[in-house]
Amino acid sequence: MSSVKIELRKDQIEKIHGFCDEFNNEAGELINVLHKSQGEFGYLPAEIQEVIAEKMNIPVAKVYGVVTFYSFFTMKPRGRHPISICTGTACYVRGAENVLAEFKKQLGIEVGETSEDGKFSLSCLRCVGACGLAPVVQIGDKTYGRIAPDDVKEILKEYES
Amino acid sequence: MAKMDFIKLTIDGKIIEVAKGTTIYKAAKKLGIEIPILCYMDLENLNIENKPGGCRICSVEVEGRKNLAPSCSTDVAEGMLVKTNSVRVLNARRTIMELILSDHPKDCLTCAKSGNCELQDMAVKLGIREIPGQEYAEMSTYRLDTSPSIIRDMDKCIMCRRCETMCNDFQTVGALHAVNRGFEAVVAPAFEMNLEHSSCTYCGQCVAVCPTGALTEVDHTGKVISALSDPKKTVIVQTAPAVRAALGEEFGLKPGTRVTGEMVTALKNLGFDYVFDTDFAADLTIMEEGTELLDRLTKHLNGDKNVKLPILTSCCPAWVNFFEYHFPDMKDIPSTARSPQQMFGSIAKSYFAEKIGIKREDMIVVSIMPCLAKKYECQRDEFKVDGNPDVDYSITTRELAHLIKQANMDLVGMEKSDFDQPLGESTGAGVIFGATGGVIEAATRTAYELYTGKSLESVDFKQLRGMDGIRSGSVDFDGLEIKIGIAHGLGNARKLLEEVKAGESQYHAIEIMACPGGCIGGGGQPLHHGDSSILSARTKAIYEEDEGKVLRKSHENPYIIKLYEEFLDKPMSDKAHQLLHTHYFDKKKNTFEV
Numbered sequence: 001m002s003s004v005k006i007e008l009r010k011d012q013i014e015k016i017h018g019f020c021d022e023f024n025n026e027a028g029e030l031i032n033v034l035h036k037s038q039g040e041f042g043y044l045p046a047e048i049q050e051v052i053a054e055k056m057n058i059p060v061a062k063v064y065g066v067v068t069f070y071s072f073f074t075m076k077p078r079g080r081h082p083i084s085i086c087t088g089t090a091c092y093v094r095g096a097e098n099v100l101a102e103f104k105k106q107l108g109i110e111v112g113e114t115s116e117d118g119k120f121s122l123s124c125l126r127c128v129g130a131c132g133l134a135p136v137v138q139i140g141d142k143t144y145g146r147i148a149p150d151d152v153k154e155i156l157k158e159y160e161s
Numbered sequence: 162m163a164k165m166d167f168i169k170l171t172i173d174g175k176i177i178e179v180a181k182g183t184t185i186y187k188a189a190k191k192l193g194i195e196i197p198i199l200c201y202m203d204l205e206n207l208n209i210e211n212k213p214g215g216c217r218i219c220s221v222e223v224e225g226r227k228n229l230a231p232s233c234s235t236d237v238a239e240g241m242l243v244k245t246n247s248v249r250v251l252n253a254r255r256t257i258m259e260l261i262l263s264d265h266p267k268d269c270l271t272c273a274k275s276g277n278c279e280l281q282d283m284a285v286k287l288g289i290r291e292i293p294g295q296e297y298a299e300m301s302t303y304r305l306d307t308s309p310s311i312i313r314d315m316d317k318c319i320m321c322r323r324c325e326t327m328c329n330d331f332q333t334v335g336a337l338h339a340v341n342r343g344f345e346a347v348v349a350p351a352f353e354m355n356l357e358h359s360s361c362t363y364c365g366q367c368v369a370v371c372p373t374g375a376l377t378e379v380d381h382t383g384k385v386i387s388a389l390s391d392p393k394k395t396v397i398v399q400t401a402p403a404v405r406a407a408l409g410e411e412f413g414l415k416p417g418t419r420v421t422g423e424m425v426t427a428l429k430n431l432g433f434d435y436v437f438d439t440d441f442a443a444d445l446t447i448m449e450e451g452t453e454l455l456d457r458l459t460k461h462l463n464g465d466k467n468v469k470l471p472i473l474t475s476c477c478p479a480w481v482n483f484f485e486y487h488f489p490d491m492k493d494i495p496s497t498a499r500s501p502q503q504m505f506g507s508i509a510k511s512y513f514a515e516k517i518g519i520k521r522e523d524m525i526v527v528s529i530m531p532c533l534a535k536k537y538e539c540q541r542d543e544f545k546v547d548g549n550p551d552v553d554y555s556i557t558t559r560e561l562a563h564l565i566k567q568a569n570m571d572l573v574g575m576e577k578s579d580f581d582q583p584l585g586e587s588t589g590a591g592v593i594f595g596a597t598g599g600v601i602e603a604a605t606r607t608a609y610e611l612y613t614g615k616s617l618e619s620v621d622f623k624q625l626r627g628m629d630g631i632r633s634g635s636v637d638f639d640g641l642e643i644k645i646g647i648a649h650g651l652g653n654a655r656k657l658l659e660e661v662k663a664g665e666s667q668y669h670a671i672e673i674m675a676c677p678g679g680c681i682g683g684g685g686q687p688l689h690h691g692d693s694s695i696l697s698a699r700t701k702a703i704y705e706e707d708e709g710k711v712l713r714k715s716h717e718n719p720y721i722i723k724l725y726e727e728f729l730d731k732p733m734s735d736k737a738h739q740l741l742h743t744h745y746f747d748k749k750k751n752t753f754e755v
Contacts, residue, residue: 046352053351059335060351061359068341 006047013051015040020055027058030066034073042078079114079121081159084138088127091135095148099135100124102149106156119159170241185232185243186219196221196245197254197283198691199261199372200321201233206628206693207650207677211326211370216319217257218283221245229253258287263298264344265373266316273312274374277688280319303347308356309537310363310379315347317375324348324367324376332651332675334483336361360486364479364651364675365533365684370691378533378685381554382564388525388553389432395517396525398433399505399584400424402440402595403531403680404558406702410687410695411562412572417698419706422577427565428529429578438580439528440587442505443594443603445724446476447715449741450498450600451607452732454670458643469494471646471661471668474600476500478538479675481745483651488658489747497742501594502528502535503544505584506551507740512728513584521549528555531595531683534675543743557685586720589620589706589713596703597649597679598625598632601672605636605645606714613639620713626704628678628697631656633668646671649679 008016019036023029033052038044044067053060067073085091085100100111103122107115114121130136133145137155144155169178172189179188187203189196200216202209214234221232224242229250232243244250262284269275292298303315320339325348328337336359340349350359368376388396409418428436453472460468473495475481481500484491499507505528510521528535532555538544539552556564565572580586590606593599602625609617624634625645630653636643646668648654654673660666676682681699682689689695712718729737 049351059329059338059360061335061338061340061349062329064351064353065338065340069339 006045008047008051012041016048016051017055020052025056027056030056030058030063031070034063034067038073042082043074043076045075045077074112074123076112076121077114077118078123079119081119081139082121082123084123084125086126086128086130086134086136086138087124088131090127090131094134096135098149099137099147099152102152103137106152120156168237168239168241170237170239170243172243173245179237181236183237185221185223185230185235185237185241188237189221189232189243189245194245196232197286198233199279199283199319200323202321202323202326202370202691204677204689204691204693206697207331207630209326209331209677211321211323213322216261216321218254218261220250220253220257222247222250255287255289258283258289259292261319262289262292263295264300265319266300272317272374273377273380274317274371278374279372279690299344301344301347306355307379308361308363309540310533311356311361311365311368312377312379313349313356314375314377315349317373318347319373319375320346320348321372322348323370323372327366327370328361330652331677332362332364332366332483333655334360334362334364334487334651337367362479362482362486362651362675363534363537363684364483366676367684368533369676369682369684369686369688378557378560379536380560381536381556382560382567384554385527385556385564388527391525394523394525395434395519396432396527397435397437397509397513398428398527398529399437399439399442399502399509400428400529401502401531401535401680402443402592402599402703402706403683403686403699404529404561405706406595406681406699407531407686408558408562409572411559411566414573415698416695417702419702420572421706422579423572423575424561425578425580426575427568427570427572430570431564431568433527435581435584436578437505437509437584438587438591439501439505439530440591440594441584441718441720442501442508443476443591443600444588444715444718444721445504445508445741446498446501446594446600447590447603447607448721448725448732449504449737450474450496451604451611451715453496453498454604455608455612456733458669462641471666471671472496473661473670474604474672475743476594476600477674477676477680478502478532478534480651480654480673482534482537482748483654483675484658485746485748487655487749488662489749491658491662492745492747494661495745497744499544499741499743500535500538501591502530502538502552502555503743504741506539506544508724509584510546510549510551511740512724516583521546525553526551528552529558529561530555531558531680531686532676533557533684535685558683559685559687562687583720583723586718587710588715588718589708589710590715591718592706592710593703595680596626596700597674598627598647598672599679599703600674601625601645601647601670603715604670604672605643607716608643609636609638610714610716612641615639617714626700628700643670644668648672649674649682650677651675 019033049063053063087096137144167178196219199218202211214231219232220229222244223230301316306313405421409420475495506526535555539555544551590603602622632647634645678696682696
């Protein structure tokens with residue numbers, strides 16, 4: 001787990017409480033609450049899991065269990081521009097692995113890591129339903145299709161400044 | 162019941178009719194067919210069922226069904242044809258076992274669970290001789306997590322999740338949960354922190370149900386042997402009430418066989434200088450706790466708004482941990498009386514050390530407990546004098562059995578001995594501390610007589626006994642109706658505590674024990690391996706022991722009377738407060754101290 005201790009502000013805690021209330025604090029809605037929280041904060045550090053556990057009256061061990069079970073959830077802060085490379089079947093056979101290798105090389109980080117300047121983070125996902133565009137890369141909300149390793153440098157340039 | 166609620170099926174050629182909703186496993190059991198299980202656990206008496214359907218060892222063949230079915234979690238259907246021992250089933254079961262074993266450490270020879278391990282037994286039963294592909298198998302390398310009471314060796318976890326069921330559903334402690342996925346999946350505290358930093362109460366119910374060596378107790382037998390071999394030390398032992406009702410099981414005796422006298426002989430043969438009884442300290446607890454109850458009751462009835470009721474018992478260290486972690490705002494409600502283990506240690510290292518003319522540093526106090534939380538309790542700072550603990554080592558019933566076996570002794574056929582005096586004399590009231598309802602019954606016997614000044618006609622308060630998770634009763638104290646609540650299992654305790662918190666509790670006094678059935682079902686007792694009828698047998702033994710005692714009321718124990726005359730003055734005196742009472746802490750966990 002991350003060793004950085006985070007101090008949540010009062011308004012941030014209230015925001016998380018709001019997500020819990022939105023789902024009536026029902027234990028069965030934990031995944032939805034985690035989704036909302038990660039959407040807001042970008043990741044789910046221990047401190048956020050604690051707030052959710054306490055508010056929803058769920059053991060924090062269970063919240064952690066759910067967070068670590070689903071690969072979508074992350075406990076590490078994501079970059080300002082999260083890069084997701086599809087390694088689903090279609091993208092994979094059309095060379096996603098080489099694209100991924102090029103991103104790693106250009107950024108000097110591994111999957112699940114964030115660049116030192118906090119700008120980019122790298123993750124893999126399984127199929128975004130755009131197999132016709134394989135291999136697919138998403139950066140933030142923007143989708144890039146038919147990517148070759150040679151395109152990587154150009155794409156990253158878009159995010160300079 | 163109407164005929165249509167029953168279902169007829171055939172298992173291994175035998176026809177049986179069972180109620181709708183019965184599983185194949187249970188139907189087979191009725192026919193005397195024991196389908197092997199690993200993750201499944203059914204503690205019927207306690208309404209605890211662990212049914213994740215995860216290990217698949219219990220798979221059976223159902224005619225017309227393509228895949229094998231896990232019998233623990235598949236309901237019977239009309240006309241079903243089940244085979245539990247077809248070649249297909251046997252082959253599948255073997256493969257499943259080989260896969261489970263493929264990443265399991267092969268250190269059986271030195272494993273703490275060896276000889277008492279359900280996984281090992283299964284390998285023996287299935288005759289596993291080799292694990293194909295073992296040389297390519299990836300082994301898990303989870304760090305060892307050692308706490309004051311419990312050791313977690315997750316390399317040996319087979320993800321049966323029984324511990325999770327006990328910790329979450331039965332105890333509502335929520336310290337353990339399955340985390341991660343796939344090969345990395347284990348049961349762990351939040352953020353995989355050490356158990357010591359989690360909300361764990363050390364009740365040990367996870368250890369009591371673990372089928373492998375993944376969860377075991379911290380073993381102090383080596384330290385006890387060292388102490389016994391040190392000629393400069395006077396080594397004293399105390400034995401908890403529940404130990405005598407279960408120790409025999411480790412020597413092949415029927416559950417419920419009492420071995421008090423044999424245990425005393427064995428302890429003397431092991432070389433303890435004095436063999437005393439925690440039951441003596443239980444009688445002492447009643448004097449203090451009973452007096453505190455009457456004191457709080459009288460003040461409350463006289464309209465003192467500062468005095469809170471109900472009073473809650475405080476003998477159970479896992480329960481103390483539970484309210485310190487989960488209900489710290491209510492820490493002024495339980496009795497301040499220390500547990501019998503700690504009262505014993507305190508008196509042994511003051512009163513008795515003085516009597517035999519030795520310094521407390523030269524005395525070692527060992528306790529034999531059915532409990533894992535006692536290991537933690539005796540290490541608490543408030544139970545030390547200048548760093549020297551009142552109780553040096555607390556070992557479990559299981560550890561004592563190991564010690565006895567190591568010393569080439571067998572409890573079966575051993576002659577009986579009596580406890581030494583003065584700290585070995587006890588009444589029946591001290592004995593029943595070992596079963597749920599026993600502490601409050603013992604307190605009632607004494608409180609009644611002290612309050613009314615009358616002698617009880619019968620000391621048996623049968624309404625307070627039983628196995629229901631939450632029970633209640635009322636006793637007439639000469640026109641004053643005293644309402645009593647009882648809970649065993651921390652989940653049940655939580656319910657009563659929520660009532661108290663909401664100001665809705667109707668009780669004057671509440672007894673809480675963390676383990677199922679009370680101490681007789683403690684985490685340090687011989688393993689029940691899922692057979693909860695063993696707990697009932699031990700309970701019966703406890704009440705038999707009580708009935709066989711001449712004295713059955715704590716305040717009639719002549720050595721207790723003498724202790725007050727010679728040393729303590731009277732219950733709740735300044736000296737009694739200093740030596741026999743304690744205070745509680747707000748231990749709401751800060752989960753970030755990893």
